[in-house]
Amino acid sequence: MKKFICSNCGYVSPKWFGKCPQCGEYDTAEEVIQKRKNREGNPSLFLNLEDAGEISLERLSTGFSELDRAFRGGIVPGQVILLSGEPGIGKSTIALQIAEKFAERGLVVYVSGEESPQQLKLRADRLLMKRKKNILLTLENDIDEIISSLRNERVSFMVVDSIQTVFSSDLGSSPGSISQVKNVTMKTIDFAKKRGVPVLLVGHVTKEGEIAGPKLVEHMVDTVAYFEGDRRTGLRLLKITKNRFGPSDEVAVFELKENGFVQVENPSFTEGDTDLPGNVLTCVFEGTKPFVVQIQALVSKNRTFSPKRVCKGVDVNRVMLLIAVISKYLRLPIETHDVYVNVVGGLRITDPAADLAIALSIVSSYLEVSLHDTAAVGEIGLDGRVRKVYNINRRLNSLKNSGRIIVPPIEEEKKGVFVVRDLKEAVFIIGGEILGSPGID
16 A cells, blocks of 8 residues: 655655645655555454553663753663754764663664764764773664664663664655654664663754754654753753653753763853843753853844844743833833843753843843842743742752842742842842932832
């Protein structure tokens, strides 16, 4: 039985098509031949839920305690992990470091579709790896050949680097197409579950920030991890966005050094100098881990009819909302100015508790007044009020070295902590030169 799949969007049709009805692309139809199965019925096809047994939740260490914490104890046997990130971010390096840890337990298979064995050995030497003999390399790209060759081997871990370079001979399309990526992933998952072998799939990210090919395999794998960070600083963040064996939204922080990645248990995304206007500290949560970050803002006169809104590390729509609140309740004409907001260190934050720090950094830059090592935590509503945030005590403990901390109402008073109910109070409580600045009423 024949069917045709669009290599761009995955649309399936029983007939050939010149133009895909779903995405509108031309010449993307790929022919797939399906074998007919015996439809007489199989009485052993179904299993009673009560007799299904239990899955082994033994946790296997990755060699990094921070990564084990993000995975909620380590990797489960048979777990399939998709590791994605931009080219050159360090996916292959950390995959090789994890492979060395599993080499202590037994045989590790490393499927390399992009690098030669000599290149991998060069990286292993740079990482000072000691257990190279237990890591088997293969340049074979046919997933069927790979799985068949491992039939009699006891494998403890497998790395596929990358999923876009591996193909299945069942399909006639080229590696990296939607049909190939989906088929290869399904066969890899089947191998992992039946043999109890954890598998790490490396996937590239496109310019649009999506896993190449598109994000078709995210719903198929057990865990999705994104590797991101600022290459200039060497800090890398591994974000768990999906995890079937534990809560998601966890983050592990690494620093790339000459001998590979080193975990960072207490990261701080600050430059150490917050005396200049437009600099405010805050504490945000990524998963269960608090991060002290430095917010920088620059407000300049607009020389065109359309003011610019440039944001790095924070959602531009959130910043535009805060600008509207500032303009209305503080009566500052910031909405007619160019506004630039940056999170130091390359961290991308989504925690609304950073609202107050962003707003104060914008006001500080507009008035050209330094806030002198001030930290702020709180979510700002459309009515200008500062709302409470969760884990306030852990945030305050992380910001204990700050000179002054501005927060929404808390249960007990603390030294150096100033409580505010709305944005205007937050600006007034700073006092000093800001109170005498034009535009504040």
